[in-house]
Amino acid sequence: MSISATMLRIEGVRQLRNPYTLAFTLAMPVVMYMLFGASAAYASRSAGHGNVSFYVMVSMAAYGTAVAMSSLTSLAASEAKQGWGRQLAMTPLTTAGYAATKLITAVAFAALALAAVFVTGAATGAAADDLWRWAATAGIILGVALMYGLFGLGVGLFFNPDSAAALASISMTFFAFFGNVFMPLDGVMLDIARFTPLYGYVALSRWPLTDGMLTTGQTDPLWVALLSVAVWLVLFASLALAGVKRARRRQ
Template sequence: MNTTYLGLELKRTTRDFVTMFFVAVLPAFFYVIFGASQEYSGENAGNGNVAMYIMISMAAYGAVVATTGIGGAAAVERMQGWGRQLGLTPMSDGSYVVLKSAVALVIAAIPIALVFTLGGFTGAEGTPSAWIGSALILIAGAGMFSLYGLIFGLAFRSEAAVGAAGGSLVILAFLGNIFFPLTGWLLTLAKFTPLYGYAALARYPLTEGFTIDTTTGTLIEQPLWQPLANVVVWTVIFALLATWLARRGRGRQ
């Protein structure tokens, strides 16, 4: 991997203060508003408390915003001529993909680290396995949303489309049971949306699959295979769609 180019890409991304606000600062703000500042934040939630539950959810949102933006920007860069410029260098297509993946993971780790650090100072509590397990799942699983951003970049070939992809994550986050607990038919619908499985898996070390039905106040257990299947199916869908769009783009050239 070209570490010099990696460093330049990281500097370029982190210097975009508007992007970094939505990637890192906004999820941290959401955690403070919906988690740390609420009276119920100290109540038990599996292997920790409610503050940690909300902390993981907000970190998940920040991580997918990061990887979606990186994936979409990579597609737009290639189609706007940056790929031809890189073709004059020794860097191969494979190296470019690996480098962009590394950038996406590093940028995704920023909101996770910020929100987790903030949670540690504002009452989020959990077992060591819950902290470590959720953080690792958040970083590993966020990569699927780089494909989501890639789809928008390949389909519409503009930076505005990439911004729209990031904006659509707000809707997916609501439907994905991230911002507040869903019940009834909304919860049933949520299980088929792409962010649901990712967030549920990230919270699994904390909740062990249990959620609270806010209507009845009872605990509901969700088998592990459900969020796993959600992540696998959506990753396959994103990968197939991105591959098809990439081939279609080459066919037009």
């Protein structure tokens, strides 16, 4: 059996009942958008090809999507490390089917986090000059966020199952603070931000709106964002691979 519809449904309901998932992957990005985007005095000011509300909405949606991917995949890795595979051997579900079910769940909740922020933004004045900019931004956010699933897998395989998901989401929050996501940075802090895991991802997500223009008046070339994403993708893949090898040595 490749994918179990029953297990997929159970996983979805399980995460919807998880207060941690609801708080950090769905509620927190929406609340932060409302605080720093929709309700701010500068919300309607022009920002690139839209307004400031849209700019903040994109940042919070990217953050929430990255948290959803990393935290849910870290839970899957922790379960596998605890010997869940031996239980699966007693069912028709294959290991590949189990992994696919977990990945679909993670992507679904990442999409839900994205949709929650975008719907809130659309209802509270976030605006872009063209409709395609909404679609392009959403596609970039969800597509590139898949790489944070590798980060979650690595964290889940390396750390204690009880703390892996929390560590993954806390790490994303830390990266967001120092990655020019939550607040505009300048000077040395902006230079440091360019080397953090979320900088290129969020810069690329904002591209349909800003064309690389920063709040400081500087402009990042497209290759800067692409290079950042490529480098961190390789590092996250290496982390996940190292975690798999470590888990196998322990068996």
